[in-house]
Amino acid sequence: MTLISGNQLLVETLTRFGVSTIFTLHGGHLDGVYRSALDAGIRLIDTRHEQAAGFAAQGWAKVTGDVGVAMATAGGGVTNLVTPVANAWADGVPMVFFGAAAPLRDFDALPVNSGYDQLSVMSGITKWSHRATVTALLPQVVARAFQIAREGKPGPVYIDLPTDVLFARVDSEDVVMPNGALRPSPPAPDPTAIAEVVRLLRDAKRPAVLTGAGSVFPDAAAELRELATRLNLPVLTNNKSKGIVSTTNRHAGGSYGALAGVARRTGRQADVVLILGARLGLNTGGRRGSVIPEGARVIQVDTVAEEIGRMRDIDLGITSAVLPFLRAVLDASAGVSFAAGGERAAWLAEFTPKLAAAAAGSPPTASNNNANALETPAGLARQVARLAPADTIFVLDGGETPAWLDAVVSLEEPRRWIGHGYMGIMGEGLPQAVGAQVASPDSPVICFTGDGALGFTLGEFDTLVRHKLPVIVIVNNDRGWAMSQHGQDLIYGKGRRMISDLAPSRYDLVAAAFGAHAEFVEEPSQFEGALQRALDSGGPACINVLTDAMDIAPVTRRFVGEIADGPHTPTGLARVPYAESLAV
Incomplete structure (x- = not known):
């Protein structure tokens, strides 16, 4: 025995x-x-x-x-x-x-x-x-x-x-030990449904694809890129799927919000939306129809049937993993002629990425609004996008901070962008960077974080040092909870902020006390050298950058909503901030 x-x-x-x-x-x-x-x-x-x-x-x-x-x-x-x-x-x-x-x-x-x-x-x-x-x-x-x-x-x-x-x-x-090998085959799409998908996409004038984690795990990047090329349509991503189509690819449409941006700018809305492994919720516009138009024909593909149709009617729901679905659509559409020019081409052109040019053409410049030459968060993000190694895994944390980098960074593949999810938890960035570096030890990992968010888990610099994890933490130190500050400015007017200020703390000295390489950057011209020294150190590093958050990130205006136009509707109802157009 x-x-x-x-x-x-x-x-x-x-x-x-x-x-x-x-x-x-x-x-x-x-x-x-x-x-x-x-x-x-x-x-x-x-x-x-x-x-x-x-x-x-x-x-x-x-x-x-x-x-x-x-x-x-x-x-x-x-x-x-x-x-x-x-x-x-x-x-x-x-x-x-x-x-x-x-x-x-x-x-x-x-x-x-x-x-x-x-x-x-x-x-x-x-x-x-x-x-x-x-x-x-x-x-x-x-x-x-x-x-x-x-x-x-x-x-x-x-x-x-x-x-x-x-x-x-x-x-x-x-004791009976399991072998660990059992993996049930994923659900596959019905051929009749696939034929309907091909028909809807063939007849569409302004189609778009929304991708989520289900497009990345397992990796369906190659099939998705082939579909985008064959159908000549934009592919939009969320934090989980960013990079599944290279952000410099002509079919990269940016984030989901780009659909709303194109609609506001041109008056043209998507007529067919294909949702691949993504959930309906805040990121898809909620119940407002601002991202997915109410009149669009919607196809939703998900491995779990109960996720299909959350918050709105779906024209065609397909219970399937994304990878077999895309392969089935590619097989079924092999002989189908899709309109490549005309309205569809003009529609795609509205999403043509300019990220690479924006990042490459943004040298470090001081804020025109600050005599002390402090960097702006947007300017810092452009420097990070321009100078980071090509194979960097970015881990984001903060309210407005991630949005500034999201607007300018270029990614060639998925799983290299780890941002906030639905809970928007502050402080998750540094520990998630720990896990990302352990998972991919040969990849540069940059944690781009706000100063407020970093305070939650500052002690994890000790974890980086003890386990020899060369994560580079870049702190957007704007001395406050910028999203909260700007939200209060929009709702209550300037000069009426509440418990949203922070000190210009020396997070770099804390990191140095734990044994990490540390840099303190007070002017934009200092950043490039600081980042290079951090990379050359071969170990964990903290670059604490003083910034001046004078500009309000678009994401904050979107979250605040209509209350920025006044606390009450013309009929006297109270507007609710940080919710879809809601008046009570």
Whole structure:
């Protein structure tokens, strides 16, 4: 008889599912797991906050497309995981979170690191939450967790691990180990539906494609580019799919909001919209019809049928993974003639990218509005876009800060842009950069963050240094919560800001105290040299750039909405900010 512990069973199951890295923060409940993981060759990346561990695992998952794994000790460790778990839930990121728990017999005895039901906290923000209760069955529980996290609509799973289940030993002959190889085939489209798709796209005069994470995982870039070329239409992206068509490609249409921009500028709206692996919500214009026109014929493709038709009627809903769908459309349209000129060509021309020229032709210049020659956030973003290595992975954090870079950066492939999701969580950038660098050690990783957002997870510079992760953190230090400041200016008028100012803090000195390379940039002309020295250092770095956020980013005006025109409608209803056109 060979005895094996629950700790060992957990780790052996993880190895069978290809887990090479676990993101965590030490807790004594999990020491047995850590020892088994190191013995098995699994890398442990320990952060300075459990929340950072959860976000780092998400950064890893977004770059690799595989299931990210994070774990935390019982009690406060698990509650610190709540925010990254909720973020993964909102954005459909495949994750397995493990939380240590008190022994089963002490569940209601108030032992150390206890006092609440951890499972009940997680159940509303996960695809599946489960408490392991039998040591011999632990491998089956873990296997189920991975299957649920990655199949269908990806998302987070939480497993509660009582310490008596982990440390108990069982006869290895009583354990059935999963092989980790089972991957159900993705749903495929119906041929009749494919024929209708081809007909709608053939007859369209102003078609457009909206892509999401489902276009990237698995990678459908080649098929999407072929479809765009054959049909001569614009491809628009969100934070998850940016780069799936090169941003300098003539078919790259920019972000979803470009549809609204073209409509305002030309009066022409899309007549057919193909949505590939993206969810309907804020980023698609909500219920306003500002992005997807109310009169457009809409085709939505998603692996999960219940996602189709959220918030609006869909003309043709197709339950399918994006990759087999695109291959089926390409096969079915091989002999079809699509109009390449005329109105469709003029429509595509409205989206022709000018990003490369904008980035390349923007030398460092001082703000004309500031006698101290401070950089503007927009000017800093142009410098970053111009000077960053071509294969950089960008991780974004902040309110307005990401929008400035989004407008000018060029990307040649997907999975190199990690931005905010629906929750818009501040502070996720630096830890997600940790995960991105672990996932892609040979790629330059730049975390472009606002000063406010960085304050949440500033201690993760220690994580970068200890684990020798050469992430370069560029701080847009505009000494405030710029989106909040500008939102208050629009709603209440200038001079009436509330709790939205910050000090010109020396984040570079904090990074240096942890052992990172540090630079303080006060004038635009200093930035290029600072970035080159950071790259040459070969290690983690912080470039703290003082900026003057005088300009309001368009994203802020869009979020504030109609209340910027006055607090009340002509009929006296109160306008609601940070919502679609809403008056109550």
